[in-house]
Amino acid sequence: MSLIKTIDKLKNEIRNIQNGKILNIGFVPTMGYLHEGHLSLIKKAREDNDLVVVSIFVNPTQFGKNEDLDSYPKDIDRDFKLAVDSGADIVFNPEVEEIYTKNSCTFVNVEGDLTKKLCGLSRPTHFKGVTTIVAKLFNIVRPKNAYFGEKDAQQVAIIEKMVEDLNFDINIISCPLVREDDGLALSSRNVYLSKEEREQALILSESLFKAKELYLNGEKDAKKLKEFIENKINSKNLARIDYVEILDAKTLEEIDVIKTKTIIALAVKFGKTRLIDNIYLEV
Amino acid sequence: MSLIKTIDKLKNEIRNIQNGKILNIGFVPTMGYLHEGHLSLIKKAREDNDLVVVSIFVNPTQFGKNEDLDSYPKDIDRDFKLAVDSGADIVFNPEVEEIYTKNSCTFVNVEGDLTKKLCGLSRPTHFKGVTTIVAKLFNIVRPKNAYFGEKDAQQVAIIEKMVEDLNFDINIISCPLVREDDGLALSSRNVYLSKEEREQALILSESLFKAKELYLNGEKDAKKLKEFIENKINSKNLARIDYVEILDAKTLEEIDVIKTKTIIALAVKFGKTRLIDNIYLEV
Structure with missing residues (x-):
């Protein structure tokens, strides 16, 4: 040691x-x-x-x-x-x-x-x-x-x-990514977040979970899932989206329709703090 | 094996x-x-x-x-x-x-x-x-x-x-670099040379050896040694100089006066064949 x-x-x-x-x-x-x-x-x-x-x-x-x-x-x-x-x-x-x-x-x-x-x-x-x-x-x-x-x-x-x-x-x-009990993806940078930013940042995991639910209920259109997530995140006044992308999990190439293992990846700034999160969709 | x-x-x-x-x-x-x-x-x-x-x-x-x-x-x-x-x-x-x-x-x-x-x-x-x-x-x-x-x-x-x-x-x-008996630096590319190019290419080692001799007889001015070599090489009608440089052997930085271990390095084209050669000057 x-x-x-x-x-x-x-x-x-x-x-x-x-x-x-x-x-x-x-x-x-x-x-x-x-x-x-x-x-x-x-x-x-x-x-x-x-x-x-x-x-x-x-x-x-x-x-x-x-x-x-x-x-x-x-x-x-x-x-x-x-x-x-x-x-x-x-x-x-x-x-x-x-x-x-x-x-x-x-x-x-x-x-x-x-x-x-x-x-x-x-x-x-x-x-x-x-x-x-x-x-x-x-x-x-x-x-x-x-x-x-x-x-x-x-x-x-x-x-x-x-x-x-x-x-x-x-x-x-x-x-696998590890989350707080309330869903926030663990990151050393989470300590930068103010109380209000920390609360609003929960929208990242929330929107990813809901998008996965939509996918599991039959939504395979990447553009629709992406818009859904963007709208949810934009409902928070402190959030500034860097990107929300739906990609082939292996090649990280953009896709239109989900047919292979897929990753939804996002980066969003809250104040000066840039957070990333993602979720996998299995087929 | x-x-x-x-x-x-x-x-x-x-x-x-x-x-x-x-x-x-x-x-x-x-x-x-x-x-x-x-x-x-x-x-x-x-x-x-x-x-x-x-x-x-x-x-x-x-x-x-x-x-x-x-x-x-x-x-x-x-x-x-x-x-x-x-x-x-x-x-x-x-x-x-x-x-x-x-x-x-x-x-x-x-x-x-x-x-x-x-x-x-x-x-x-x-x-x-x-x-x-x-x-x-x-x-x-x-x-x-x-x-x-x-x-x-x-x-x-x-x-x-x-x-x-x-x-x-x-x-x-x-x-160390290995040479033919007549002085030409060994290179897989030597097979490209025509008989005439091969003969004229001997000027590379010849000029390096003579420059070393000048150095050993007291010439420490890099510019003079460089000009001496360039003139000798340019006396051969098939030779086109790419570079002749006199450099600190360790850092490969250009020098004016030879005070530390030095390398004279050159690259010269004969027809389509580009040859390199070099020699070290110890202090």
Whole structure:
């Protein structure tokens, strides 16, 4: 149960534990301020692997200029305890300078459509930062299995693409989104919400649940479901929709009629806080 | 001693040889049509490692539109024998479709100056292709040590930068350029040269050797040495200079006066054939 700050110490620790044998390493990369969503990933990694590494690193290259890098919530003591209690063997919590050296200029980029739509529209450099840091962490930790939450559905699809295209020998395991009892999708950013914003934000999960109900009752028209959700969200005066999209769950391509497993994904701003949520429709 | 065509078979073969233990793997990535330069890398890899993997893959993403991808020389039977005789345990010779799947769109790119100057000027997408294929092959082979020839001095510097920036746990080992008895730097592309071009191309090594002699006799002015070389090369009617540069050997930054270890690097076209050569000046 170690909290490790440097790459060299992390590699040494892993090498010592491996002791010349190849162990299955499970890896959970996070930006910290852990919630039950993260913990579900750590617990799953504990079940599947010999050694569980959790990283806590607020990655600057995935934040845009006017985003919340400086205010992103942090609590490493609490995170360390939660991670260990959930099954982590090693918590890796490097400083920015440890990860990005002064003249660092190499990037990993998924250049296809996948990174340009949805969150890529309002956050054009976001996914390039994500794939770069994940590739770096994969090279440092060298896991057999890596765990990501389906709340970030586009991120999961992009990382799966990167792993396939760059031949990383790593299984990407995605785990279901976790919600508060009242339906709000767990996010480290939920702490930014005022009381009123928090109340109004419930419309996101509510509208997704109702849309799923409509789908289960026979509505297969993506445009109608999308309009239904948009209308519900727009009924809240603090909500500003970034996008509501209904997509093939695998390719993330837009669809007209629901015929294959589908994801409804949305991003909505409440004040300065941008929330995302999604729901899967099985066929 | 296997010739392997698919990634899965290569991984299985390596896994079987490793048998649960971590072995030191030495890796020599090549585009084939092996010459003594390549063989010196394989021999060095044999000395240093438990297992030696040589790849032979003419990588399309590092060729520009009007370059020699289609005519690049190939002789896999001869290459296999030469590689094995020099110490290779495994020769990996995949088809293009095995390495780049249909929708492949992820690239690794060193974005700094390093890729934009010298060969990057006339081959603007070249190094992006190089770093992408090398990253892919690193992920497939997972070597401890990887071997590159100093003939491609810029490539070595760029790969070292990629390895550092992306935290690959791999030692990059560069080996000296190998020449024909008459001084011509070995290159798979030398077969393109006509008899007359081959004769005139000797001016490259000749001018580098003479420049080194001038330096050893006290000439430290980079501009003068550069002009000396350019004049000598321009005395040959078939030679068209792409660049002659005198650079800090480590940073590849231009210098005025030679004070630190320096490289003189040049690229010159003879007919359709573009040759590169270089020489180091020690201080």
